[in-house]
Amino acid sequence: MHHYRQALMRMRQGDSDRDVARSGLMGRRTAAALRTLAVEQGWLDPQRPLPDDATIADALAAPKRAKSTISGLEPLRGQIAAWHAQGVSAVVILAALKREHGHTGSYSAVRRMLATLKRETPPEATIRLDFAPGEAAQVDFGAGPLLADTAGVVRRTWAFVMTLCFSRHQYVEFVWDQTVATWLGCHRRAFEWFCGVPARVIIDNAKCAIIKACQNDPEVQRSYADCAEGYGFKIDPCPPHDPQKKGIVESGVKYVKGNFLPLKTFRDLVDLNAQARLWVLEEAGLRRHGTTGEAPLSRFEVERAVLSPLPAIAPDLGVWKQASVHRDGHLQFDRAFYSVPWTLVGKSLWLKASDGMVTVYDDFRPVAAHGRARRPGERRTVRDHLPPDAQAFLAHDRDWCLRRAAVIGPTCAELIERLLADRIVERLRAAQNVLRLAKSYPAARLEAACALALAHDSPFYRTVKTILAGGHDLQAPAVMASSVPHSGRFARDAASLFAAPVTVQ
Numbered sequence: 001m002h003h004y005r006q007a008l009m010r011m012r013q014g015d016s017d018r019d020v021a022r023s024g025l026m027g028r029r030t031a032a033a034l035r036t037l038a039v040e041q042g043w044l045d046p047q048r049p050l051p052d053d054a055t056i057a058d059a060l061a062a063p064k065r066a067k068s069t070i071s072g073l074e075p076l077r078g079q080i081a082a083w084h085a086q087g088v089s090a091v092v093i094l095a096a097l098k099r100e101h102g103h104t105g106s107y108s109a110v111r112r113m114l115a116t117l118k119r120e121t122p123p124e125a126t127i128r129l130d131f132a133p134g135e136a137a138q139v140d141f142g143a144g145p146l147l148a149d150t151a152g153v154v155r156r157t158w159a160f161v162m163t164l165c166f167s168r169h170q171y172v173e174f175v176w177d178q179t180v181a182t183w184l185g186c187h188r189r190a191f192e193w194f195c196g197v198p199a200r201v202i203i204d205n206a207k208c209a210i211i212k213a214c215q216n217d218p219e220v221q222r223s224y225a226d227c228a229e230g231y232g233f234k235i236d237p238c239p240p241h242d243p244q245k246k247g248i249v250e251s252g253v254k255y256v257k258g259n260f261l262p263l264k265t266f267r268d269l270v271d272l273n274a275q276a277r278l279w280v281l282e283e284a285g286l287r288r289h290g291t292t293g294e295a296p297l298s299r300f301e302v303e304r305a306v307l308s309p310l311p312a313i314a315p316d317l318g319v320w321k322q323a324s325v326h327r328d329g330h331l332q333f334d335r336a337f338y339s340v341p342w343t344l345v346g347k348s349l350w351l352k353a354s355d356g357m358v359t360v361y362d363d364f365r366p367v368a369a370h371g372r373a374r375r376p377g378e379r380r381t382v383r384d385h386l387p388p389d390a391q392a393f394l395a396h397d398r399d400w401c402l403r404r405a406a407v408i409g410p411t412c413a414e415l416i417e418r419l420l421a422d423r424i425v426e427r428l429r430a431a432q433n434v435l436r437l438a439k440s441y442p443a444a445r446l447e448a449a450c451a452l453a454l455a456h457d458s459p460f461y462r463t464v465k466t467i468l469a470g471g472h473d474l475q476a477p478a479v480m481a482s483s484v485p486h487s488g489r490f491a492r493d494a495a496s497l498f499a500a501p502v503t504v505q
Helices: 001-012 017-022 028-041 051-059 074-085 090-101 107-120 181-192 224-229 243-261 269-286 296-304 387-393 398-408 409-420 429-439 444-456 461-470 478-484 486-500
Strands: 136-147 153-165 170-175 199-201 210-212 234-236 319-324 330-333 337-340 348-353 358-361 365-370
Touching: 001 017, 001 028, 001 051, 017 028, 017 486, 028 051, 074 090, 090 107, 136 243, 136 269, 170 181, 170 224, 170 243, 181 224, 181 319, 181 429, 210 387, 224 234, 224 319, 243 269, 319 330, 319 358, 330 348, 337 365, 398 409, 398 429, 398 444, 409 429, 409 486, 429 444, 429 461, 444 461
Parallel strands: 136 199, 199 234
Antiparallel strands: 136 153, 153 170, 319 348, 330 337, 348 358, 358 365
């Protein structure tokens, strides 16, 4: 109102509208309108004091023009306001009005209604949060450039950014994904970059950190909870749909994308991260920050002293995951398979995977430990985890069968060798079952039955079992010899075999 008061004073002193306009206070038309209003209000009377600014403002306020027409969208104001609050565009709103309400109006009518709603909506008030040195850091991911990986496939990279809230000093690392393992590894390298740990870390509700987002009781990933406990910081998730609570790192991500990435080329991910670290130290860290008015590295010298020290032994940042045990006694993690005791088939267990080990827990009790698989589809199996029958089958391999048969006798060993030497059919199971007959019959009888089966050129499990079940191995050696259509020498050898005692150690 100052220029209006000055114009009124000049008019009282006799200046014309042209003189007022020449002074630069306002144009001739505005001066003429002000003179008309001043005459009506009696403001040009030198005997009366000039009115205050509020009186002048009220008199200058133009009367609101009455609406000549009422918008055809007025009955749908509430619905349009709800869509507008959800961020729906005017084009989509117009299409929905035509589809659902038969609206025949124009796009301009929708735009005018949205403009009216915006004027009626009071602006949101915000406050700027201040942080003490070492009090907090904010973390976020942002989209990075496209690069070719080691296999030559072009993929999207992601920028992990951790910003200290007091100094605005940053840690920037580009990664291929946003998995839990990547999230934890980036935290470790960020703390080592800062040579300390802030009191709390403000994050959004990314799945790699928060299982269930909630205003008051968010559920934190078990792996991230272990990381916080190991390094001694508190996790501070933002409320859902409220990213303004970590506006410092949001601005930091925009700064990286707008000031580091443009007009640069990168050979690979290693080169990208090397250039990012150099940029943080030589450019971003030395700039005059728009909010603090100081260089981030200068303020970091103050903040570094109050950061919590790194633990003497780096905590094990293993990834926790819940997995079900398959029917084969294995559970799957990262496209590899790890065995657990067969009694746990069908149960849901927790596993913790570090860089070199995978440990499986049942009610916080470790039940299996394996070296980390290095390729997809790899199976890590401990034989003791298998069912007893499966353990016996795997333990009784071809070498075991040959050793066991040699203990029983040479004829049994010969029969087992002939079974295993079959070039058409795999007869390992038959050989195992022949040797299993030693549990039901003496070794001498089994040896004699094998001799009789060989004499009849029938080295099969069924033949040996039939001989033992029928007691044919107990017949006189002469009867056996006479029934064998071979030379007398072989008959004498067979008879002598039955006559000789068989000893088994």
